[in-house]
Amino acid sequence: MKIVQTSAAPAAIGPYSQGIISGKMVLTSGQIPISVGTGEVVGTTIKEQAEQVIKNLEAVLKAAGSSLAHVIKTTCFLVNMDDFACFNDVYEKYFPGRPARSTVAVKQLPKNVLVEIDAIAEIHS
16 A cells, blocks of 8 residues: 655645555545645635535546546535535536446535545556
8 A cells, every 4th residue: 555645635634645555546535625725625616616626636646646537436525415416517527437426415524615525546657
């Protein structure tokens, strides 16, 4: 196992890593819409926050030698299922390969954000 660490994505806000490489797979920790530059939450809408989450996820995947195109499974956490359709619109732009996905409603997320995504991807570098 190898820990993934990149300054291109927000640092972990707890006792965990941004991701773990195991063999030819990378498993990311959940990413939330935090700006690398400021450490603050980006956006107030599901669209704005989902865009930032995916940027952060993409940075972790890149650091591991993977990419969004190599994602095989995501888990998506939404605070409000009324945001599901709008979230799907953003998600579809970045994951045209349609990886397997679970989407669950949660009561609350860290820093009171609206969305969190983690991923499992193949490494192709």
